[in-house]
Amino acid sequence: MAPIEWKREFETGIPDVDYEHAGLIDLINGLISKLHENPSRELVSDVLAQINAKISAHFALEEKIMRERSYDQYADHKADHERLLDDIREIMDTFERDTAFAYEDALTEHLIRWFVVHFKTKDARLHKMLMRSLLVKRSCRPFRESRQSRP
Numbered sequence: 097m098a099p100i101e102w103k104r105e106f107e108t109g110i111p112d113v114d115y116e117h118a119g120l121i122d123l124i125n126g127l128i129s130k131l132h133e134n135p136s137r138e139l140v141s142d143v144l145a146q147i148n149a150k151i152s153a154h155f156a157l158e159e160k161i162m163r164e165r166s167y168d169q170y171a172d173h174k175a176d177h178e179r180l181l182d183d184i185r186e187i188m189d190t191f192e193r194d195t196a197f198a199y200e201d202a203l204t205e206h207l208i209r210w211f212v213v214h215f216k217t218k219d220a221r222l223h224k225m226l227m228r229s230l231l232v233k234r235s236c237r238p239f240r241e242s243r244q245s246r247p
Contacts, residue, residue, distance in 0.1 A: 099128050099208050106215040108223040110161060116154045117215070123150055124207050131200040137191075140199065144188045147207075152181060158222075167225060173218050180210050 100121045107114050127143050135143075155177040162170045183206060191199045 099125055099204065100211060103215075105220065108219055109226050113154075113158055113161065116157065117219075120150060120154060121211070123147060124211070128204050131204065137195075140191065141188075144184070144191065144199075144203070148181070148184050148188065151184065155181070161226075162222065165226065165229060167222065169218075169221060169225075173222065176214060176218050180214070183210075 102118050102121055106117055108117070124147065127147060130139065130143060155174075159170070159174055159177065161167075162173060167173070184203075187199060187203050187206070190202075
C-alpha cells in the first residue's frame with residue numbers, strides 16, 4: 097500500500113489542482129519507495145529538489161486561483177504553504193550538511209502528515225468555497241439568460 101492514498105475528499109473541484117495533487121502524491125510515494133532502496137546521496141538530493149520545485153509550482157497555481165476568487169482565507173492558506181516549503185528546505189539543508197541525518201524518516205513522516213492534514217483542512221475549506229461559487233454561478237445563469245431573451 098502506498099504511504100498516501102488518493103481519496104475523493106482531497107478533490108477541490110478544479111481539474112488542474114486535483115491533477116497536480118494526485119501527481120504530488122505519486123511523486124511523494126515514489127520518493128518514499130526510492131528511499132527504501134538505499135539510494136545515493138546525489139539521487140536523494142535530486143529527488144528532494146524535484147519535490148521542492150513541484151510543490152512550489154503547485155502552490156503558485158493554488159494561490160493564483162485563491163487570489164482570483166478573492167478567497168477569504170488566502171493569507172492563512174498561503175502561510176501553511178510557506179511553512180511546508182520552509183520545512184522542506186530545512187530538510188534539504190540538513191541533508192546536505194549532515195551525512196548521518198535520518199532524512200528518510202523526517203521527510204516521509206513530515207510530508208505524509210502535512211499533506212493529509214492540509215488536504216483535509218485547508219484544501220477542503222477551499223473546495224467548499226469553490227463549489228459554492230460554482231453553484232451560485234450555475235444558479236444565476238438561467239436567470240440572466242431568461243432576462244436577456246426578453247424583448
